[in-house]
Amino acid sequence: MSTAIEIENGEAAADGVPIAEASRVLRVPMPTLRSWELRYGIPESARVPGKHRRYSPQEMHTLRLMRDEIARGTRASLAAQSVRTLLGIDGPAAELIRAFLDASTRLDTDGVRAELARATEVLGLDGCIDEVLLPALRQIGQWWEAGRCDINQEHLTTEAARAWLDRSTAYAPPPTRRNPIVLACGPGDLHTIGLEALALLLRHKGWPCRLLGAHTSTMSLTTASVAAAAAGVVIVAHLPTGRRRALASLTAVDDLKIPVFYAGNAFSSARRRLQIPGTYLGNRLQDACTVIDSALSARGTI
Ligand code: B12
Numbered sequence: 001m002s003t004a005i006e007i008e009n010g011e012a013a014a015d016g017v018p019i020a021e022a023s024r025v026l027r028v029p030m031p032t033l034r035s036w037e038l039r040y041g042i043p044e045s046a047r048v049p050g051k052h053r054r055y056s057p058q059e060m061h062t063l064r065l066m067r068d069e070i071a072r073g074t075r076a077s078l079a080a081q082s083v084r085t086l087l088g089i090d091g092p093a094a095e096l097i098r099a100f101l102d103a104s105t106r107l108d109t110d111g112v113r114a115e116l117a118r119a120t121e122v123l124g125l126d127g128c129i130d131e132v133l134l135p136a137l138r139q140i141g142q143w144w145e146a147g148r149c150d151i152n153q154e155h156l157t158t159e160a161a162r163a164w165l166d167r168s169t170a171y172a173p174p175p176t177r178r179n180p181i182v183l184a185c186g187p188g189d190l191h192t193i194g195l196e197a198l199a200l201l202l203r204h205k206g207w208p209c210r211l212l213g214a215h216t217s218t219m220s221l222t223t224a225s226v227a228a229a230a231a232g233v234v235i236v237a238h239l240p241t242g243r244r245r246a247l248a249s250l251t252a253v254d255d256l257k258i259p260v261f262y263a264g265n266a267f268s269s270a271r272r273r274l275q276i277p278g279t280y281l282g283n284r285l286q287d288a289c290t291v292i293d294s295a296l297s298a299r300g301t302i
Contacts, residue, residue: 016054026060028067040080042066061142062087072283073270082283085131092122093131100136104157105149112160113167125168125204126286129197133161134285137193158193165196169203176206179231181292182224183209184216186235186249186266188242194263194285195236201289207231207296218249225258231296232259234281237266250278259299261292 023030036042043059055063062083069079085093096119103111119128140157143149181202183195192214199209210228212221225233233253237246243266253260260278267273273280279295281288 016056017060019053019055022055022060022063026063026067028063033063036063036066036076036080040077042080042083068268071269085135087135091131093119093127093135096122096128096132097136097139100132101139104136104140104153107153107156109156109160109163112157113164116161116164120168125201126289129201130284130286133197134194137161162193162196165193165200169196169200172200172203173206175203175208177208177231180208180210180228181232181234181296182212182221182228182230183234184212184221184236184249185214186237186242186246186264187215187217188245189237189239189264189266190214191236191238191264195234198234198285198288201285202292205289205293207293216249218245218252221249222252222256225253226256230258231299232261232292234261234263234292235278236262236264238264240266242266243272247276250276254278259295261288261295263288 017025019030019033022028023033026033043055043062065083065087066079069082070076074082085091096115100112100115100119103109103115116128116133119132122128123131137158140149140154144151144154181199183199185192185195192211195211195213199211202209210224210230212224221233221235224230235246235249235253237243246262246264246266250260250262254277261281262276262278263281263283267276267280268283279291281291
């Protein structure tokens with residue numbers, strides 16, 4: 001018998017997943033799935049008239065993004081727009097994501113960096129990060145989960161993207177503020193790229209940044225934040241298993257009366273953000289950068 005995850009990835013259903021099965025696997029009622037397609041074109045219909053709807057692995061992915069976006073509290077119409085952007089269905093990002101993924105599939109790390117540079121020319125740095133880099137990484141995560149790419153491809157692509165972020169940071173304008181922003185993963189998390197990208201955007205707003213990186217313990221974070229006289233602290237956690245320890249770090253920084261901000265999938269639903277100190281940064285890095293910049297500038301910490 002096939003497991004839910006196999007079906008969700010399409011591995012066990014070569015002809016696609018029937019709507020009743022999709023509803024069961026995704027835990028979304030069938031009428032809701034039908035209304036997403038009718039009202040918002042999510043996913044775009046590939047149905048042959050007279051035949052029952054069957055969802056391909058890519059369509060299941062689209063539905064899952066829609067479900068998760070709504071679970072984060074977004075209205076269905078806006079969620080549909082955001083899913084389109086995430087998938088690169090809309091606008092010039094679509095071609096740039098494809099080119100990035102082609103370079104990744106060829107294991108061409110120079111190509112990955114070159115595509116990020118091209119995306120920056122076309123969409124600006126904000127657009128490159130939110131509309132190309134993050135959606136492409138999400139797609140690679142999906143491919144990896146579905147067995148469509150191996151771990152080497154994921155690692156090479158991630159490292160190429162990190163090298164590009166690092167190099168871009170080296171060429172960012174010099175800081176115009178005095179107190180730095182400290183950025184760290186929660187103690188249980190290795191997923192640094194979102195933080196590295198945010199640090200680059202903050203550097204472009206004049207903020208010096210201290211990136212503490214992966215698996216930062218609460219003790220190291222508080223010690224470094226006090227030593228640096230941090231203007232603010234950002235903590236990111238992706239894995240649900242790391243949420244409790246990330247929360248301990250947030251609380252410790254908040255106790256020091258340093259403004260604290262947080263993001264990542266460990267906090268993606270409203271329920272997971274109940275009674276958490278600090279400011280939730282949402283999904284888009286350019287918006288997160290604006291929130292932090294406005295909050296800290298308003299405090300006059302420069
Ligand atoms: C690259 C990567 C890695 C790299 C990280 C390298 C690095 N230096 O960052 C490595 C190889 C180390 C890694 C390890 C693992 N990973 Co990993 N990884 C990824 C991948 C492909 C991209 C991660 C990423 O940067 N995501 C950022 C964006 C693209 O993710 P997102 O979900 O869309 O994020 C949204 C919001 O959270 C927010 N956001 C995200 N980051 C930030 C940051 C800021 C500042 C803000 C404001 C917002 C924000 O914006 C996004 C929406 O627009 C994802 C795939 C994916 N879907 O994310 C898997 C993924 C996150 N990894 C996963 C897993 C399971 C693991 C491992 C446990 C694998 C293993 N068995 O060893 C380990 C965990 C190690 C650990 N303790 O953390 C799962 C997590 C599933 C879950 N929910 O629990 C994912 C989703 C892959 C998958 N499809 O299964 N991983």
